[in-house]
Amino acid sequence: MSIGLATLLASIVIIALWLWLIIRLLSKSGLGGGGQGKGKGDGAGGKEEDEKSKAEQQAKDQAQKEEQKRREQEAREKAQNKQQEQIVEALQKDPLLRNKLEQMARLQDLPEMTDAEKAREIMQKLPAHVLQVLVVAGTQKDIEMDLDTIFTREKSLFPTHDLEPVPMSSLEQMSQLLPEQMMLDDEFFYPALINEELLILQPFERKVERKTLHITLDLSNSMAKGNMSDGLTRHNWSRGITVSLLLKAVNGEATYMMRGFAGHSYALDIVDSPEAAQKLIDKLLKTAANGSGTNIWGAIVQAVADVREVKRPGEIADILVITDGEDTTNKGYGKKEFAALFGEDIRLHVVAIGLHAPALQAGATTYKEFK
Numbered sequence: 001m002s003i004g005l006a007t008l009l010a011s012i013v014i015i016a017l018w019l020w021l022i023i024r025l026l027s028k029s030g031l032g033g034g035g036q037g038k039g040k041g042d043g044a045g046g047k048e049e050d051e052k053s054k055a056e057q058q059a060k061d062q063a064q065k066e067e068q069k070r071r072e073q074e075a076r077e078k079a080q081n082k083q084q085e086q087i088v089e090a091l092q093k094d095p096l097l098r099n100k101l102e103q104m105a106r107l108q109d110l111p112e113m114t115d116a117e118k119a120r121e122i123m124q125k126l127p128a129h130v131l132q133v134l135v136v137a138g139t140q141k142d143i144e145m146d147l148d149t150i151f152t153r154e155k156s157l158f159p160t161h162d163l164e165p166v167p168m169s170s171l172e173q174m175s176q177l178l179p180e181q182m183m184l185d186d187e188f189f190y191p192a193l194i195n196e197e198l199l200i201l202q203p204f205e206r207k208v209e210r211k212t213l214h215i216t217l218d219l220s221n222s223m224a225k226g227n228m229s230d231g232l233t234r235h236n237w238s239r240g241i242t243v244s245l246l247l248k249a250v251n252g253e254a255t256y257m258m259r260g261f262a263g264h265s266y267a268l269d270i271v272d273s274p275e276a277a278q279k280l281i282d283k284l285l286k287t288a289a290n291g292s293g294t295n296i297w298g299a300i301v302q303a304v305a306d307v308r309e310v311k312r313p314g315e316i317a318d319i320l321v322i323t324d325g326e327d328t329t330n331k332g333y334g335k336k337e338f339a340a341l342f343g344e345d346i347r348l349h350v351v352a353i354g355l356h357a358p359a360l361q362a363g364a365t366t367y368k369e370f371k
Contacts (some may be wrong), residue, residue, distance in 0.1 A: 032085040034240040080123070083135065087119035089136020094247045096274055097138050130285050132232055136240020143241050143351060143371070145318060147254040160203040168198045176200040197347055212311045214303045215242055218323035220261040223289035226324055226354055229371045234353050235289040238322045245283055248275045257306055261299035262291020268306055294325035296360070297333050304341055317346050321360065324353035338363025
């Protein structure tokens with residue numbers, strides 16, 4: 001009996017120890033009584049903190065997104081307002097340009113609209129690249145050239161229909177005195193002779209100098225790929241410059257010529273009337289810059305041949321080269337070669353885009369670089 005009792009007591013002690021160990025383990029794992037309550041409390045608090053942080057971060061992210069949207073909207077509105085102002089300026093610059101913008105946007109039959117209202121319609125209806133070209137044409141002030149026809153009068157040794165009384169300058173002209181001068185009494189005649197106040201009829205010859213402008217426009221593919229500092233492609237900007245000078249040439253009655261070029265020169269366009277100008281504007285708006293190579297020297301030689309075909313002896317012609325590339329023909333040329341090519345009656349003007357071209361600068365009357 002004593003052995004059995006001892007065995008029973010030992011079993012009870014062992015079971016009690018196992019129960020105590022199980023309870024301890026359950027308490028530590030948060031599944032037990034007191035431990036469970038404490039574990040739940042800690043877990044809920046941590047979860048609430050996490051959710052609060054997450055909500056705060058989401059609110060912060062949302063505020064940043066809304067601020068970014070607001071800034072982008074302001075930037076868009078600012079750009080649109082600027083473009084609208086530029087279109088209004090283009091509408092008011094030249095009747096030919098106004099007609100083109102209104103025609104393309106189908107606004108010619110809406111005279112009651114203000115220029116600002118027309119500008120908004122034009123922004124919606126015209127393709128972006130077309131609008132860019134025409135806006136540059138109507139607002140650019142970087143390239144200005146005097147293309148107005150010059151009217152002069154020169155004294156003639158032969159009779160003309162243009163006669164004007166002028167003071168007699170020598171006694172050899174005595175026979176040309178006005179009749180009323182010959183009838184003066186001696187007391188008035190001789191003092192007038194001494195003081196060079198006697199008048200004769202001087203014939204004059206009227207001369208008209210019509211200027212010639214030849215634009216040599218780079219149409220190589222780099223003009224379409226490269227951008228100006230304001231984001232416009234070089235091709236759109238250079239076409240806008242070309243249209244701007246075309247309008248000025250037509251208004252000033254100058255002879256206007258244009259050839260595109262890349263590895264070779266393209267077809268020649270000549271403008272001598274508003275109708276021809278409209279056709280060339282249409283052509284320019286459809287002209288792509290996709291040529292390969294840049295034969296600048298060949299293009300200039302061709303331009304010189306073009307202007308010599310139309311200008312009269314003694315008149316000055318201007319050649320404007322717009323390019324963004326170095327000459328790929330490896331032909332060496334400089335001031336000496338340009339002087340021999342141009343003579344005294346042709347002037348070269350260079351617009352270099354995104355590069356420095358010392359060879360062209362050496363032969364240019366004016367030279368400008370643009371980024």
